Amino acid sequence: MTKEQGAFRTIGELSKELSIKPHILRYWEDQFAVLTPLKRAGSRRHYRPEDVMMVKTINRLLNEEGYTIKGARKFLSARRRGPEMVEDAPQSAAAALPLAGNGQEDNSLILAELKTIRDQLTNALNHA
Structure with missing residues (x-):
């Protein structure tokens, strides 16, 4: 069963959806200040749609475009105007910082x- 587009996702659901291990998602939370899922009772993470979009962007920058974590952090901080600006980011490593x-x-x-x-x-x- 799949959730609706705007539904919150747990770390397990997001992990399966994007094929990213949960420990990587937790690590990215430490490394990227722009990634802040809600934490509920028992520190359960719930990713909002904008968090899901940010995780997809971080994944693209790191795993498809070859950014380092430091470079991706700089890129995202330069584009912090909103999640829609991040999605419009250049799609090639040639445009990387x-x-x-x-x-x-x-x-x-x-x-x-x-x-x-x-x-x-x-x-x-x-x-x-």
Whole structure:
């Protein structure tokens, strides 16, 4: 039996629905301040529809787009205007926020990649 779209979900139901283990969902609550399910008697978690949407967004950022937890946290805090803004987020890793560099070598790799992208864009504009 499936619940209606707007119904609250327990951690077990959400876990099964999205194929994410419950301990991962609890970990994400610690890591992402924007994820705050209701806690009822006995600390039972109840995920509201906006919480479900946030979990789907976090899952997409981490597992499909390759964000780190720190990068996903930055992305979500920049989009904190509302859950609908998060759903409109870029769908590719190319649009991801850059990760913090660990030194000169990382900076030169980023610079080389940016130059490659610039050259590709210039070529595309010349052929258009």
